[in-house]
Amino acid sequence: MKGWRGLAAGAAALAVAVSGCGTSTNSGSGTETKEITVWLMDGSAAPTLTDALNKEFESANGIKVKYEVQKWTGIQEKLTTALASSTPPDVIELGNTQTASFADQGTLMDLTADAGQFNSGEWLGGLKDSLTLNGKQFGMPFYAANRTVIYRTDLFQAAGITKPPTSRAEWIDVINKLKAANASNPDFQALYLPGQSWYFLLSLLWDEGGDVATQDGGKWTGKLDTPQAKAGFQAYKELYDASATKKAPADTDEAKPQQYEVFQTGNVGMMIGLPWELGSATKDKPELKDKTAAFPIPSKKAGSTAPVFLGGSNLAIPAASKNAAAAKKYLALLSSKKYQDMLAEGGAVPGTSKDTSKLATNPVGKALADSSPNGKVTPTTPKWAAVEAGQNPLKDALTAYLSGAKSLDQATKDASEAVTKAMG
Incomplete structure (x- = not known):
């Protein structure tokens, strides 16, 4: 987390807007979902991206997005509490070295069967590794950066x-x-x-x-x-x-x-x-x-x-989400080329697109684009935290x-x- 947290906190070009906590009806019970809760982190995506994303999602699905910006400071404890509750957010952002720990605790939804709708064929190998535990995928890559x-x-x-x-x-x-x-x-x-x-x-x-x-x-x-x-x-x-x-x-x-x-x-x-x-x-x-x-x-x-080393973030759906179907639609929209290009324009390596042409418009962005396909992550296991921290x-x-x-x-x-x- 250290390497990523520093990136997220300092990325001046990537200022976030995040969906926060809200209540909604249980889509799994046959009732209509009225609202989903989305948590993204401060510094992860520009308001121009999140405003457009949320507007398009609400218009296409008739579902309101309740959106709040979360701070990196104290997020481990906040996520632990939220994921243990019966009403967690429906979409959350995690540092990619956090993902294995929460997946191991059983608090993240297994999205292996859904990866195709999140453009999984375009995921960088290192980013895929960061959200894979015991052969199962517990999210989708959001974005990354490397040295x-x-x-x-x-x-x-x-x-x-x-x-x-x-x-x-x-x-x-x-x-x-x-x-x-x-x-x-x-x-x-x-x-x-x-x-x-x-x-x-x-x-x-x-x-x-x-x-x-x-x-x-x-x-x-x-x-x-x-x-x-x-x-x-x-x-x-x-x-x-x-x-x-x-x-x-x-x-x-x-x-x-x-x-x-x-x-x-x-x-x-x-x-x-x-x-x-x-x-x-x-x-x-x-x-x-x-x-x-x-x-x-x-x-x-x-x-x-x-x-x-690819430091970055993943997006996941809590296992206890009452609105998993709507949350998956939200991730599918965010994984589309339109929004991945916007991430690249903001200076990040896009998580679900290998097209980095929007990133490689300046020397620093080009260096990121050229090196990120050869990116890797630390061992994907909850035990890694004992080494790094x-x-x-x-x-x-x-x-x-x-x-x-x-x-x-x-x-x-x-x-x-x-x-x-x-x-x-």
Whole structure:
């Protein structure tokens, strides 16, 4: 949730309007549904989208939409209470790392048989994985975003860099050229990379063929000490060591301090970030708007993009909804190309459409569009929360390895054991 919550809270281009709680008659009992309740989250869709969506749904179905904006702060507890009641909302938005937990509790409706009407043939693989538990689908993807490399075009030009790198080796070369061109600035960092940027670590692990954990017979086992995963850690260290003489702290993540604030200083050539982070940087420093662009995280394989973590939201129908048939019609309308294009125009990767042409109209949107098809998610299990929300073993391993407190073998072995324990 952390990565997605930050995106949703900060996405200036994606301001939400959400249907709230309302009462309605029970469509399953043969009486007519008069109203459905829809909860979406603050920052998820522009009012122009939700106003049009709700108006079209009400006109086509004769059913009123009661709509309220929900805040991310405290939403876990609010959803838990609402889903346990006999009168929950009829449509809800969930962070994609929340979905498995609620599905496991039996509070979400199984929509496997209905996925076709939600344009399931267009779902990105990573987004589908995030709402699938034990082979069943408990919602539909809403929208997503992923990290790209945000860079200063003027600094690239001054260093003689004519195009963004398309492989990890080229990326290292770009870092070295930026450092050389700015050697007189002791505070310059070609790439701002804090030591605990574990979402970026996932890209490197996956790019090397590794993973955090795998499941066998219902049991999850940490896999951070495999040769492939170790290669991902080594790639992270190579980039970290190359990034600058004055490197970012090894024991903090991208939020401490907020990396967009570091990027604003003018002493940074690149950062690995989300669209909202660039939006925040240019809001505070408007002069950066015409000096920034983005490219996909490069793969070790030339010409390919590295896999990326898809942070985003899913839409689900509570198992106790009294208006499931109407709720399904609402999701079907939202999954249509018209509204998916509107999501893309707002700067998000659309959840139920592979057409990202409306997104790829600027360098940052194009980088998102180019890399999102290669997106993945963390293990889809309610047990994952114990890894991410606790003493995150990936962060601990990165800090220990980068600082020299532990060898690569020891750091990854300890982290792998911690993952197994947390998910066991």
